Amino acid sequence: MKGNWMKKQQLLGYVFIAPNMIGVLLFFIIPAMFSFVLMFTDYRFMNPNVSFVGLDNFTRLFKDEVFYVSLGNTLIFLLSVPISILLAFVVAVALNKSVYMKKMLRALYFMPYITSGVAIAFVWMLLFQPKMGPINGFLRAIGIDNPPGWLSTMETSMIAIDIIWIWFMLGYNMIIYLAALQEISSELLEASKIDGAKWWQTIRSIIWPLVSPTTFLLLITGLIMTIKTFGIIQAITQGGPGNSTTILSLFVYKNAFRYYEMGYASAISWVLFFIILVITMIQWAGQKRWVHY
Amino acid sequence: MNATKTAPAASPNVPASRKTPGWLQLLEWNKLLLTVVMTFFGILMIVPFIWMISTSFKTPADVFVYPVKWLPNPWNWEHHIKVWTGDKSFVTYYMNSLKVSIISTVGATFLSAFAAYGFSRVEFKGRNALFLVYLSMMMVPPQVLFVPKFIMFEWAGIYNTHYALILPGMFTIFGVFMMRQFFLSIPYEISESAFIDGAGHFRIFFRLILPLAKPALATLAIIDFSWHWNDYENALVFLIDEGLYTVPLGLQNFILENTIDYNGMMAAATAGIVPMIVVFLIGQRFIIQGISNSAVKG
Numbered sequence: 001m002k003g004n005w006m007k008k009q010q011l012l013g014y015v016f017i018a019p020n021m022i023g024v025l026l027f028f029i030i031p032a033m034f035s036f037v038l039m040f041t042d043y044r045f046m047n048p049n050v051s052f053v054g055l056d057n058f059t060r061l062f063k064d065e066v067f068y069v070s071l072g073n074t075l076i077f078l079l080s081v082p083i084s085i086l087l088a089f090v091v092a093v094a095l096n097k098s099v100y101m102k103k104m105l106r107a108l109y110f111m112p113y114i115t116s117g118v119a120i121a122f123v124w125m126l127l128f129q130p131k132m133g134p135i136n137g138f139l140r141a142i143g144i145d146n147p148p149g150w151l152s153t154m155e156t157s158m159i160a161i162d163i164i165w166i167w168f169m170l171g172y173n174m175i176i177y178l179a180a181l182q183e184i185s186s187e188l189l190e191a192s193k194i195d196g197a198k199w200w201q202t203i204r205s206i207i208w209p210l211v212s213p214t215t216f217l218l219l220i221t222g223l224i225m226t227i228k229t230f231g232i233i234q235a236i237t238q239g240g241p242g243n244s245t246t247i248l249s250l251f252v253y254k255n256a257f258r259y260y261e262m263g264y265a266s267a268i269s270w271v272l273f274f275i276i277l278v279i280t281m282i283q284w285a286g287q288k289r290w291v292h293y
Numbered sequence: 294m295n296a297t298k299t300a301p302a303a304s305p306n307v308p309a310s311r312k313t314p315g316w317l318q319l320l321e322w323n324k325l326l327l328t329v330v331m332t333f334f335g336i337l338m339i340v341p342f343i344w345m346i347s348t349s350f351k352t353p354a355d356v357f358v359y360p361v362k363w364l365p366n367p368w369n370w371e372h373h374i375k376v377w378t379g380d381k382s383f384v385t386y387y388m389n390s391l392k393v394s395i396i397s398t399v400g401a402t403f404l405s406a407f408a409a410y411g412f413s414r415v416e417f418k419g420r421n422a423l424f425l426v427y428l429s430m431m432m433v434p435p436q437v438l439f440v441p442k443f444i445m446f447e448w449a450g451i452y453n454t455h456y457a458l459i460l461p462g463m464f465t466i467f468g469v470f471m472m473r474q475f476f477l478s479i480p481y482e483i484s485e486s487a488f489i490d491g492a493g494h495f496r497i498f499f500r501l502i503l504p505l506a507k508p509a510l511a512t513l514a515i516i517d518f519s520w521h522w523n524d525y526e527n528a529l530v531f532l533i534d535e536g537l538y539t540v541p542l543g544l545q546n547f548i549l550e551n552t553i554d555y556n557g558m559m560a561a562a563t564a565g566i567v568p569m570i571v572v573f574l575i576g577q578r579f580i581i582q583g584i585s586n587s588a589v590k591g
Contacts, residue, residue, distance in 0.1 A: 009415055009416055009417055010418060011417075012411075012415055012417075012494045013411050013417030013420060014411075015411075016407055016408060016410050016411025016412075016415055016498075017408050017411040017423065019404055020405065020407065020408035020469060021423075023404065023460075023463060023464030024427065024430065024464055027438070027442065027461040027464055028430045028433065028464070028466070029426075031437075031438045031442050031445065032430070032437060032438060032441075034441035034444070034445070035437045035438065035440060035441045038440060091331070094327055095331060098327050099331055100328045101328060105328075105335050106581070107573075107577060108332075108335030108338055109335055109338050110577075111338065111573060112339070112341075114519055114569065114580060115342070115519075115566055115569040115573050117524075117565070117569075118523070118525040118544060118545065119540075119541070119544055119561075119565035120342075120562070120566065122544065122558055122562050123341045126348070126356075126558070127341060132357035132359075134357070134361050137360075137361070140359075167338070167341075172584065175581055175584050175585055176585065178585070179585035227434070228434045228435060228436070231526045231541075234525075234526075234529065235525065235541075235545060249436050252436040252439075253436065253526075256443075257439075257529075257530060262440045262443075265436075265440055266437070269434065269436040269437040269440070272434050272436055273433060273434060273437055276432050276434060277432060280432055
């Protein structure tokens with residue numbers, strides 16, 4: 001009787017998971033395995049002659065100048081993650097208890113995250129317009145005669161992208177920090193006030209260490225999310241000027257769907273996977289050690 | 294809206310326990326000052342939206358006037374009319390986006406909940422191993438999957454159709470993960486007493502667990518909808534026909550064809566963003582709750 005019930009449970013478990021599992025197989029697991037094979041081929045779209053080329057794609061990749069440029073750009077892009085986290089921490093601490101209209105302010109900071117897709121990227125494109133755009137208009141008005149060319153010059157284009165991305169991620173990070181701040185007991189904060197700690201001392205030696213698990217989590221998830229993105233960059237600069245905003249994920253897209261070098265693109269995409277794997281491993285290792293309080 | 298409720302309530306509470314009136318105390322002045330500062334930066338955060346809407350109503354000559362004219366004078370509706378009634382009307386893009394987003398969201402929300410129930414409240418062999426496979430798929434970036442999916446969709450004949458967005462869109466690993474977290478937080482005793490009453494897993498799922506999970510389902514649905522509505526990357530890879538374009542692609546198309554019509558661009562961008570602003574204002578509570586929960590408990 002009991003054995004029968006267990007068997008039924010076993011079967012039911014699979015019944016519940018099956019519909020989703022089929023989709024995950026079809027759209028995640030099988031394509032991933034397929035891609036793993038493709039990276040060892042010279043497959044080009046519409047070209048019937050496909051052959052296995054071993055590690056040729058990787059030899060080519062390590063000689064490809066654009067690959068190193070895109071790695072550098074990716075690093076600059078990833079810099080936006082810690083900056084956005086730090087700003088979000090400041091905003092979250094400010095909004096946590098010591099302001100009026102907390103909910104409305106929270107909504108203001110959070111709005112970019114939920115409402116922006118490609119559409120807002122086009123708005124930023126005009127805001128950053130170098131000759132007449134409002135951002136440079138403002139900079140000239142406060143006395144900067146030669147404001148940066150933002151998206152239009154190779155030196156500053158990645159910085160402009162970072163600014164957009166920091167703006168976009170800030171609200172998400174803030175919401176997570178606000179949730180973490182709720183968990184800090186108010187007795188602890190009261191106690192430090194009674195002990196005569198200044199507000200910045202309280203933030204630095206009580207709040208910041210206590211939310212370190214959250215900071216760590218935000219850093220890891222932020223890095224992974226950022227490294228996968230290319231939509232806003234493709235929409236406003238297509239990786240240009242030159243290759244100055246071609247990040248790794250966009251480099252994959254360009255090779256696959258602009259030049260139709262699909263075997264080569266698959267190889268690059270696994271480099272991207274490898275980076276994410278390393279970040280994830282740091283997370284596993286760090287969860288135990290790096291988080292201190 | 295929420296602000297008017299909390300702001301007046303906050304100040305009278307404080308002075309009751311103290312001798313000097315609250316608003317006179319240094320602390321409250323600090324609070325007021327910080328509110329002003331944070332409001333300033335908060336408004337700065339949404340300036341791009343304000344500029345977008347304002348520009349979409351301006352005349353072409355006023356787009357880049359500095360100092361910025363925040364209130365258009367005169368109000369100019371022609372750009373919005375062009376976006377909605379031109380030869381490439383946004384009506385088509387909207388219908389496509391609504392179709393893709395709604396079907397994907399409904400599918401993804403239900404399928405996630407169904408699988409999450411299996412992963413959290415039914416005990417069976419290999420459950421944890423399977424869930425680990427799911428989680429490991431979160432590490433695979435979409436760039437790895439684009440090329441093989443492109444080839445597979447070609448074979449299957451769904452490349453350049455809405456199925457290429459809808460079918461994969463119905464399966465999200467994040468959704469399963471989020472719903473599982475929620476189901477784990479429901480005491481298992483509820484299921485046990487239902488078993489004793491003779492209910493099976495299906496009845497428990499549909500009659501007990503799903504109704505309890507309404508807030509979590511709403512959260513997932515809203516987050517999912519915003520993903521699908523904003524999804525540009527998949528549409529870019531899997532669609533070619535203009536008639537099939539979703540809003541982000543339609544927007545890009547509009548901008549490529551009207552490179553100097555800045556007002557038109559902003560009217561088009563407004564058309565793309567306004568639905569998300571509405572969803573945000575209606576579902577704010579769910580979204581914030583859901584995002585906080587998924588990270589803190591995860």
